[in-house]
Amino acid sequence: MTTTELSASAIEMAPQSSSKSGGAYLLIGPAVVWMTLFLVVPMAMIVYVSFWTQTTFKIESTLTLASWRTFFASDTYLSSLWTTIRIWLTVLAATFFVGYPTALFVGLFVKNKTLQTALLVLCVIPFWTSFLIRVVAWRPMLGKEGAINILLMKAGIIHQPIEALLFTELSVVIGMTQIYVVFMVGPIAFMLGRIDPNILEAARDLGAGFWRVLRKIIFPLSLPGVVVGAIFVTVMVLGEFATSAALSGRKVNLLGNIIVTQVGSLKWALASVVGVILTTIMAIVIAGLLLVVDLKKEL
């Protein structure tokens, strides 16, 4: 009796629920159309174009591996690939080591929610100026006669200006770290703010000192924030070209700079090759980071 009733109601329910989810699918329709037209199709095009035949003045849709061979046979391109990876890892580490303590302070030690928000807004203030101004502003800071050298010399710490500060890999790393550190601080501070203070008190009550609590409780619980922050920084640094152009005096060539140069000289096929390589690296890194933490659990 009960079973029949149940199955009867299940049959009644079924079409209703399927029509409901059909309506729900309509909701993401515009987004799907938009993303297909302006993301999926262009990306497929880039992969396709990377196999086209490039001559000095024109490009033909005859398929060839020539551009791929050019990339992997050239020391310039390969060294730019390694430079990109090196700078990305350095900036990732720098944003983490600068960002984590900041996030720890804002997310955990500032108890007042208003002050917490105010401090996070403070981190975003540099974004009120344009990206290029933020980058170029580093020149008078880092230059041979820049603010840092003047201060250090006035203080008597150095006698010769440090020339390595500007137009080197170091200046690119400094610039990028400053620009992107906030994308590390935000997600970490958010995760830290969600930790129940009682949990930290419980750990201390069980005999754990500050470093133990940080290592065994706070860090593991903030890991999803670190992963999200790392994804943000990775995506932005791997695609960078402006900071390296402005702060390295064109000495540091990232894959992004290569794309800009190639597109500038209408070498679409080679630019596409670099684009595909860059996108692949990003995809691998993001997939790897997502393996570290089960983000589904946090949402």
Add this chain to the structure above:
Amino acid sequence: MAEVPVLRLEGLTKLFGERAALDNVSFSVNSGEYVSLLGPSGSGKTVLLRAIAGFETLQSGRVLLKGKDVTSRPPYLRDIGFVFQNFALFPHLSVFDNVAFGPRNGAQPTPEHEARARTLEMLELVGLKGFEDRAVHQISGGQKQRVALARTLVIRPELVLLDEPLGALDANLRLRMRGELRRIREQLGIPFLHVTGSETEALAMGDRLIVLDSGKMSQFGRPSDIYDRPANPNVARFLNCYNVFDGSIEGESFRTAYGSFPLGQRVASAQPAYAVRYDRLKPDGGEAGLPAAYVASEYLGSSIVHFFETPDGKVIELEHHLSNGPPDSYSPGQTYRLAWNADDGIAFG
């Protein structure tokens, strides 16, 4: 020579701005004792517990553990266990790793094999053998409570503080955990200080009972003494088993808005009031009494509570234990004289 109490509090005072959350609180807990700390919400009972554990800084007063002053020690060097109301389990660790956290990360390092052995032993004691690998979000509320308890007990603290440990459990489980708590404590012999807002829980659990009111200690004694002879009208109100009347002592009687009652027992108190237990009221006889209209009854299983109302709206409760015979029947709206023996009344003042 008297033994040194495990915990001794001397004049604990904690101010939040102008308001005193703790006002000169002093008492001691002896080894093997189960002390209940009862107070309404906002009475400062949680602050007191947190101050003992070291989570709150005090304006004045000393906390002594086994005779040693630990007032300025941080929580992780105090050897005091704390069981949080919301359990505060580490969400990223398994049941086993939660319990093993103390031995593994404590102030004195424990070898891993010993940490494991102690953890297993403790999980068995609280009845969680076989749950070692579960994540803490995969177990029930009662099991979480046991994990929290095991996690605290495994570090072998001198004293365990429990902050409303049963508050997050449903009524059925609460009764079972009461028995469990007692059994575990007796097995280990560690003194427990149990904070609760429930008078039945406090009376049932404690060898001794402390009543806290607005940051001050109102009474400290055996549960039966406190139940039979509350120290002041607030304690009587909070025990939830007394009808309390305002008024004043005039000669040999206590004068209230409902008439004058013979003094009965006298308890010195700054606040004058007259109290008589629900279960000492009866519908006739007695040397003292007042008229009130019957409203409704509540059946509690072993007893029945009848609610009456005085003309000015004060609710009077009469509890009838069913072992004393079937309950009387009353008609709603009709006025009865509720009476009691003079000896059963308590006159504060």
